[in-house]
Amino acid sequence: xxxxxxxxxxxxxxxxxxxxxxxxxxxxxxxxxxxxxxxxxxxxxxxxxxxxxxxxxxxxxxxxxxxxxxxxxxxxxxxxxxxxxxxxxxxxxxxxxxxxxxxxxxxxxxxxxxxxxxxxxxxxxxxxxxxxxxxxxxxxxxxxxxxxxxxxxxxxxxxxxxxxxxxxxxxxxxxxxxxxxxxxxxxxxxxxxxxxxxxxxxxxxxxxxxxxxxxxxxxxxxxxxxxxxxxxxxxxxxxxxxxxxxxxxxxxxxxxxxxxxxxxxxxxxxxxxxxxxxxxxxx
Ligand SMILES: [Zn+2]
Numbered sequence: 197x198x199x200x201x202x203x204x205x206x207x208x209x210x211x212x213x214x215x216x217x218x219x220x221x222x223x224x225x226x227x228x229x230x231x232x233x234x235x236x237x238x239x240x241x242x243x244x245x246x247x248x249x250x251x252x253x254x255x256x257x258x259x260x261x262x263x264x265x266x267x268x269x270x271x272x273x274x275x276x277x278x279x280x281x282x283x284x285x286x287x288x289x290x291x292x293x294x295x296x297x298x299x300x301x302x303x304x305x306x307x308x309x310x311x312x313x314x315x316x317x318x319x320x321x322x323x324x325x326x327x328x329x330x331x332x333x334x335x336x337x338x339x340x341x342x343x344x345x346x347x348x349x350x351x352x353x354x355x356x357x358x359x360x361x362x363x364x365x366x367x368x369x370x371x372x373x374x375x376x377x378x379x380x381x382x383x384x385x386x387x388x389x390x391x392x393x394x395x396x397x398x399x400x401x402x403x404x405x406x407x408x409x410x411x412x413x414x415x416x417x418x419x420x421x422x423x424x425x426x427x428x429x430x431x432x433x434x435x436x437x438x439x440x441x442x443x444x445x446x447x448x449x450x451x452x453x454x455x456x457x458x459x460x461x462x463x464x465x466x467x468x469x470x471x472x473x474x475x476x477x478x479x
Contacts (some may be wrong), residue, residue, distance in 0.1 A: 210364035211381035214357070218267055218379040220260060228252045230357065231259035231350045234336050245338040254343060255350040262354035266304070267379065269297040270362075271372055283390035285368040301358075308355045329356055375399035415451070423447050423460060424470035443467075 216222060217230065225235055233252045237244070273292035275283040290301035312329045319325040331349065340346075361367055369382045374393035392407050426446035427439070436442045440457040448455040460467065 208365050209381075210361050211366055211370040214263075214267070214361045215370060215379040215381050217357075218260070218264055224256075227256045227259070229332060230353065231255040232332060232346065232353050234333065237335070244335040245340070247336045247340065251340060251343060251346055255346050258347045259350040259354045262351045263358060265297075266301060266354065266358040267370065268372065269301055270358075270367070271370065272297065273301075274368075281389060282392075283394060285371075285386050285390070288368060290362070304355060305359060308352060308359075311352065328360075371396075373399055375402060419447055419451050419455070420463060420466055420470055422450050423463070423467045424474055427467055427471050428474065 217227070220227070222230070229235060231252075233247050233255050236246045269292075270288055270290075271285075272294070273290075274285045274288035276294060277287070277292060290305065293300045314329060315327045316324050317327045329352075332353070361370070366385055368385055370379060371382060371394040372379050373396035375395055376399055378396050378398075380396045392410070395402070423443050423446070426443040429446075430436070430439045430442050432439075438457065440460045444455050444457045444460045447460070
């Protein structure tokens with residue numbers, strides 16, 4: 197066990213480091229090491245061996261699944277509970293749970309501490325610090341440990357790595373792209389509500405296009421609604437003989453843009469559908 201004081205773990209770029217790992221972009225050797233599989237030794241030592249490939253792959257899979265689940269739950273805690281408002285990363289917390297995530301992260305951490313009570317020790321400056329559990333550098337024993345034990349260790353390593361991330365300066369800066377599912381870190385702490393989902397740099401332009409389209413659709417719907425209401429209000433008179441023109445004027449009064457009778461006739465079917473809906477709603 198290597199004892200390291202907490203303070204050295206408060207790395208600014210931890211969200212970025214974690215995103216790389218979550219995306220599986222680390223080298224195989226690094227991923228294996230993170231999952232508790234030591235680097236291969238070039239020569240054999242009595243009583244130790246190199247882990248089998250099967251064991252390494254299974255441990256990496258277990259480690260990544262655990263880490264991703266924790267990250268997803270953490271991100272969801274600032275998103276799902278206030279779905280109607282949008283994503284608010286500063287409300288992320290470890291107490292949140294849902295049907296999909298039945299155990300709060302808080303509980304996962306407590307269970308970890310039950311398994312490995314971490315001692316508190318004075319660091320080099322005399323401050324009290326947590327002595328982290330770090331079993332990664334131990335040589336691989338022979339005969340190989342039971343696979344289930346190796347997997348349990350990989351899960352615990354994921355938990356401890358995720359806890360280190362929570363201790364970092366900015367666990368609110370990790371995101372998962374709504375489009376491609378890749379994890380990424382923002383350079384700054386987000387301060388505004390993210391209303392249309394978070395997107396990585398690559399997908400961001402696609403997200404921008406979608407936002408414009410959403411807005412356009414909402415505007416169009418609003419115009420059709422106003423037109424339908426006006427359609428019902430219209431009464432023939434000498435000054436307003438033409439229903440299409442009168443409706444167009446009402447829409448123009450309340451919406452941006454040049455609305456003419458042509459627009460009303462082009463959208464007449466849609467307007468009449470909304471007129472029917474309004475009539476039905478009124479009974
Ligand atoms: Zn993306």
